[in-house]
Amino acid sequence: MPVNPYVTPILLLVASNAFMTYAWYGHLKGDPRPLWIAVMTSWGVAFFEYWLAVPANRIGHQVYSAAELKTMQEIITLAVFAGFSVFYLGERLTVNHLIGFAFIGLGAFFIFKGPLH
Known part of the structure; x- marks a missing residue:
């Protein structure tokens, strides 16, 4: 099956971000282990x-x-991260978060739009 260079990177980035988000933030959910163990575990996940x-x-x-x-x-x-923080960490997303994310999305729009004339 040929690799689609338009879609495959997106799917791989979604999966990689699931690992990285867990590596960086998974230990925040009441992890009693010493910090050095959390760091080594996170490094292994990453x-x-x-x-x-x-x-x-x-x-x-x-x-x-x-x-x-x-x-x-x-x-x-x-x-x-938004999904992880809500569903795994049990945190709420606020309107301020959504506004901030929207501004980042606006920046992404201009990256993909190409040069302005």
């Missing part, structure tokens, strides 16, 4: 994130610029 993010960027760079790939990654990160 290892798998790299196995997804690096191919996502390599495949995606066939059709997207580096700036577009980074922008995609940031938008995906926000979406994954």
